[in-house]
Amino acid sequence: MLADAWRYIETHPTQFVTALGVHVALSACALAIAALIAIPLGIVAARRAGFALAAINAANIGRTLPSLAVLALVMPILGTGFAPSLVALTLLAVPPILTNTIAGIIGVERDVVDAAHGMGMTARDVLHRIEIPIATPIVFAGLRTSAVQVVSGAVLAAFIGGGGLGDFITAGIAMMAVPLLLVGAIPVTLLSLGADYLFGTLERRLTPQGLRAE
Amino acid sequence: MQWFLRNWDQVAIALWEHVAISLTALSIAFVLSLAIGIVAARRPRIYAATLGIAGFLYTIPTLAFLALLIPIVGLGRTNAIIAMVAFSLLILVRNITTGIRTVPAEIVDSARGMGMSAMQILAKVELPLASPVIVAGLRVAAVTVISVTVVAAYINAGGLGTLIFNGIASDHPPKIWAGALTACALAVGVDLSLAAIERRLRRSHAG
Numbered sequence: 001m002l003a004d005a006w007r008y009i010e011t012h013p014t015q016f017v018t019a020l021g022v023h024v025a026l027s028a029c030a031l032a033i034a035a036l037i038a039i040p041l042g043i044v045a046a047r048r049a050g051f052a053l054a055a056i057n058a059a060n061i062g063r064t065l066p067s068l069a070v071l072a073l074v075m076p077i078l079g080t081g082f083a084p085s086l087v088a089l090t091l092l093a094v095p096p097i098l099t100n101t102i103a104g105i106i107g108v109e110r111d112v113v114d115a116a117h118g119m120g121m122t123a124r125d126v127l128h129r130i131e132i133p134i135a136t137p138i139v140f141a142g143l144r145t146s147a148v149q150v151v152s153g154a155v156l157a158a159f160i161g162g163g164g165l166g167d168f169i170t171a172g173i174a175m176m177a178v179p180l181l182l183v184g185a186i187p188v189t190l191l192s193l194g195a196d197y198l199f200g201t202l203e204r205r206l207t208p209q210g211l212r213a214e
Numbered sequence: 215m216q217w218f219l220r221n222w223d224q225v226a227i228a229l230w231e232h233v234a235i236s237l238t239a240l241s242i243a244f245v246l247s248l249a250i251g252i253v254a255a256r257r258p259r260i261y262a263a264t265l266g267i268a269g270f271l272y273t274i275p276t277l278a279f280l281a282l283l284i285p286i287v288g289l290g291r292t293n294a295i296i297a298m299v300a301f302s303l304l305i306l307v308r309n310i311t312t313g314i315r316t317v318p319a320e321i322v323d324s325a326r327g328m329g330m331s332a333m334q335i336l337a338k339v340e341l342p343l344a345s346p347v348i349v350a351g352l353r354v355a356a357v358t359v360i361s362v363t364v365v366a367a368y369i370n371a372g373g374l375g376t377l378i379f380n381g382i383a384s385d386h387p388p389k390i391w392a393g394a395l396t397a398c399a400l401a402v403g404v405d406l407s408l409a410a411i412e413r414r415l416r417r418s419h420a421g
Contacts, residue, residue, distance in 0.1 A: 076387035152275035
């Protein structure tokens with residue numbers, strides 16, 4: 001079965017590379033856009049207790065929504081294809097990054113911030129040199145959760161014509177062709193594990209020296 | 215909305231199927247995780263090994279997991295339930311073990327001093343004190359399982375996903391809306407109810 005799957009890739013290299021490319025592009029763009037929205041929003045929200053609470057509650061509801069339901073809801077409004085899939089996946093990627101950014105900034109100890117103020121740092125210095133570095137590993141933990149979710153969600157984008165590796169899986173299921181289904185399922189699993197590993201490593205690397213657990 | 219009103223019975227049946235599949239998977243996962251979690255709470259190496267395996271399973275994309283099971287168990291509900299149990303293990307085992315481990319040693323010692331057996335300590339002291347953390351895990355697992363069930367309709371497991379896929383296939387948006395919105399409402403409803411139970415358990419232990 002595995003040999004058959006490999007033979008399929010060998011005989012259809014462009015199809016496979018295109019699907020892989022679309023899958024990676026869809027996931028990476030969704031994650032990048034979500035980060036650009038969620039991180040600044042989280043930093044602003046963390047300043048005001050009421051805003052932070054509202055954002056966290058909204059994000060918690062967002063996190064519970066089934067991925068396929070979100071993709072399906074976007075379709076009647078925006079149609080099928082790459083762009084609607086990107087919108088849906090971005091929506092799915094925002095909540096974990098937003099919650100972790102807020103939690104990361106709020107979690108910075110009051111004493112540390114007070115000490116920085118005492119040293120004559122401005123609010124801007126405190127944000128850039130204290131709060132953001134301390135919050136970074138937590139933000140990356142959020143990015144890690146979102147990345148895995150987006151790679152997984154991008155498989156479902158095949159249902160609304162988004163392309164990607166999910167196409168092989170759906171075709172394989174429809175035709176009950178196990179090798180074809182493996183052509184989609186195995187690479188996408190490796191992609192997801194890779195994203196998890198990559199962001200896990202970044203999370204550890206970006207932890208400031210003084211905060212690392214020995 | 216009109217479609218929904220005219221076909222509410224269809225939606226109700228799909229919702230019932232969805233709840234039944236999710237509940238079956240969650241119950242199996244919970245019993246399994248409770249057994250593993252209790253053992254793992256006493257043996258750190260078993261805990262580390264279990265989390266490693268469960269973490270790996272958890273990272274596999276839903277549809278890929280369902281697809282990979284097809285050569286082994288074929289299409290249908292069994293396939294879906296196996297996948298859901300695999301996805302829930304990480305969250306449930308982690309929370310059950312953490313819950314039991316965070317019970318203060320003094321409390322366990324005094325229970326032992328009162329002459330309780332290991333079994334009694336587990337049932338009357340450790341598990342009740344761990345219950346808020348266990349319910350928190352159950353909450354995340356329930357939401358995950360509900361979400362996987364939507365996708366599992368594609369491999370003929372039934373549930374609300376069926377409405378979504380039929381709606382997409384026949385290009386009939388009201389059907390898609392009905393399936394997707396009901397699934398969202400179910401997930402949010404279950405999440406909020408379990409959150410309320412979790413808060414109540416925390417309060418009753420704090421007081």
